[in-house]
Amino acid sequence: MKILSANQLKEADQVTLENQQISSLDLMERAASQVFNSIHQKLKGAPILIHVFCGIGNNGGDGLVISRLLLEHGYTVKTYIVNFSEHRSPEFLDNYDRLKSMSKEWPIQLRSEEDFPKIARQDMVIDAIFGIGLNRPMVSWVVDLVKHINEARCFTLGVDVPSGLYSDKAPDDPNAVIVASTTVTFQSPKMVFFLPQTGKYTENFEVIDIGLDKDFLHQVNPQALLFHKREISTLYKPRPKFSHKGTYGHAVIIGGSYGKIGSTILASKAALRIGAGLVSAYVPECGYIPLQTSNPEVMVITDGEKNITTIDISISHNAIGIGMGLGTSDQTTTAFIKFLEQNKSPLVIDADAINILAKNDNYKELIPENAILTPHPKELERLVGSWEHDFEKIEKAKAFSKKYHCILIIKGAYSIVVAGNNLYVNSTGNQGMATAGSGDVLTGVITGLIAQGYDPLQASIFGTYLHGRAGDIGASKKGYESLIAGDLITNLGNAYVDLFKREATKPEN
Numbered sequence: 001m002k003i004l005s006a007n008q009l010k011e012a013d014q015v016t017l018e019n020q021q022i023s024s025l026d027l028m029e030r031a032a033s034q035v036f037n038s039i040h041q042k043l044k045g046a047p048i049l050i051h052v053f054c055g056i057g058n059n060g061g062d063g064l065v066i067s068r069l070l071l072e073h074g075y076t077v078k079t080y081i082v083n084f085s086e087h088r089s090p091e092f093l094d095n096y097d098r099l100k101s102m103s104k105e106w107p108i109q110l111r112s113e114e115d116f117p118k119i120a121r122q123d124m125v126i127d128a129i130f131g132i133g134l135n136r137p138m139v140s141w142v143v144d145l146v147k148h149i150n151e152a153r154c155f156t157l158g159v160d161v162p163s164g165l166y167s168d169k170a171p172d173d174p175n176a177v178i179v180a181s182t183t184v185t186f187q188s189p190k191m192v193f194f195l196p197q198t199g200k201y202t203e204n205f206e207v208i209d210i211g212l213d214k215d216f217l218h219q220v221n222p223q224a225l226l227f228h229k230r231e232i233s234t235l236y237k238p239r240p241k242f243s244h245k246g247t248y249g250h251a252v253i254i255g256g257s258y259g260k261i262g263s264t265i266l267a268s269k270a271a272l273r274i275g276a277g278l279v280s281a282y283v284p285e286c287g288y289i290p291l292q293t294s295n296p297e298v299m300v301i302t303d304g305e306k307n308i309t310t311i312d313i314s315i316s317h318n319a320i321g322i323g324m325g326l327g328t329s330d331q332t333t334t335a336f337i338k339f340l341e342q343n344k345s346p347l348v349i350d351a352d353a354i355n356i357l358a359k360n361d362n363y364k365e366l367i368p369e370n371a372i373l374t375p376h377p378k379e380l381e382r383l384v385g386s387w388e389h390d391f392e393k394i395e396k397a398k399a400f401s402k403k404y405h406c407i408l409i410i411k412g413a414y415s416i417v418v419a420g421n422n423l424y425v426n427s428t429g430n431q432g433m434a435t436a437g438s439g440d441v442l443t444g445v446i447t448g449l450i451a452q453g454y455d456p457l458q459a460s461i462f463g464t465y466l467h468g469r470a471g472d473i474g475a476s477k478k479g480y481e482s483l484i485a486g487d488l489i490t491n492l493g494n495a496y497v498d499l500f501k502r503e504a505t506k507p508e509n
């Protein structure tokens with residue numbers, strides 16, 4: 001599914017009006033009626049008080065249409081106009097008149113704190129104050145209104161986006177944004193829903209198709225792509241019946257140091273469970289017995305006593321995952337840099353291997369083309385430098401990916417695969433996966449997929465999805481708190497099976 005920017009949506013809007021020969025008032029009616037349908041389906045006429053807060057632009061216009069339709073269907077509604085400016089949009093004004101002409105109770109004008117209504121915990125709020133048009137800080141009484149609404153802690157539905165969010169940067173004041181229980185958004189999910197600083201303002205979101213011009217939507221180069229099961233399942237490579245372990249490649253996992261051998265146990269097991277034909281672990285001597293005991297299917301090569309001192313892989317192989325538990329001692333650093341100078345294999349670079357690269361710009365030049373780096377936020381910061389907000393972080397990640405011709409996977413609630421200017425947002429995973437070793441499993445998964453013949457970009461997107469889905473299935477059985485990295489490995493098989501199940505284990509956003 002395409003994630004479009006605010007400008008792209010505005011352009012789509014214009015193209016649609018021309019090609020479908022409709023007015024923007026018609027389009028607003030179409031869009032807002034769908035929001036009403038979604039509310040009506042859930043409320044089914046429930047006799048609760050619904051407060052609809054409308055700005056004076058087109059988001060506010062949507063709110064007025066929703067108010068009218070709710071009233072027509074017998075709901076108890078109070079409509080408020082948030083007068084943050086004198087420049088009311090024509091579509092707002094048309095709908096304002098329509099609402100006044102059909103309702104005995106006129107909308108209530110808000111101009112200052114004295115006008116704020118009481119909102120009870122059991123009421124519902126529809127937030128149509130600002131949409132994708134917010135382009136400067138809100139005046140202070142509107143900020144106070146937002147806080148007043150949030151303090152009520154009642155079910156709050158955001159129209160298009162929670163008011164107070166910009167489309168391309170973090171909010172000026174983190175308390176000046178509506179915290180929505182759900183957001184019904186038009187045509188395309190918004191990038192803000194997927195980023196930590198802004199995604200927290202909506203618990204859920206629902207995308208509704210408002211019928212924007214199909215050709216435009218088809219040809220437009222999106223801000224990012226969001227991957228769900230239907231798109232992901234097309235990446236799956238079926239296994240031929242007459243195949244053997246050699247068909248599925250040899251994955252090598254390099255890492256571990258005294259006290260951190262578990263990371264390589266997890267990564268190598270994950271590479272096996274995702275389907276690599278053969279897996280070898282290259283670890284220091286102290287890892288030999290733990291690995292052989294816990295993963296009998298994995299072959300073990302050792303070097304150094306407590307940490308790796310040279311990396312010499314003479315066995316034939318198809319992919320290497322390196323860095324988990326590796327440590328960053330001088331000896332290990334030298335070994336890793338020498339390895340990079342000679343290596344010709346597809347690489348997944350994780351954890352301490354990223355930390356070593358971050359030490360020196362000359363090291364980064366050694367990143368092979370199409371290597372995949374899987375940093376968590378702190379590792380990413382070491383690699384690309386600090387950022388002020390998430391959009392800047394993404395721009396820095398893109399610049400890094402282009403400069404070094406590699407793929408970055410920004411791990412988080414929605415992991416984002418960055419390949420040059422292209423962004424791929426993952427839709428699976430949950431907060432239970434914020435646990436030790438989760439990243440080691442991801443590295444093993446992606447390395448195992450490359451060994452089987454998936455290209456690095458496919459392996460990044462597909463691997464991130466399967467890893468998250470395994471976490472979702474694991475959490476559905478164990479809950480978030482008790483989910484551990486080993487459970488992700490256990491459920492990788494279920495994640496594959498789930499790809500071809502019709503019903504999703506978790507509703508798609």
Ligand SMILES: NC(=O)C1=CN([C@@H]2O[C@H](COP(=O)(O)OP(=O)(O)OC[C@H]3O[C@@H](n4cnc5c(N)ncnc54)[C@H](O)[C@@H]3O)[C@@H](O)[C@H]2O)[C@H](O)CC1
Nearest residue numbers: 013028057058059130131132133134135136137138160186
């Ligand atoms: N194609 C679609 O997706 C459709 C979207 N619709 C809805 O329209 C809004 C966007 O409407 P717009 O009028 O452009 O912007 P807003 O309503 O978000 O904001 C109103 C207006 O206010 C000005 N402004 C911005 N920041 C401030 C501020 N801090 N203080 C005062 N004034 C401010 C600015 O000029 C804005 O234009 C979209 O989200 C959807 O809800 C259509 O209904 C259907 C098609």
Ligand SMILES: [K+]
Nearest residue numbers: 127130159163
């Ligand atoms: K809104």
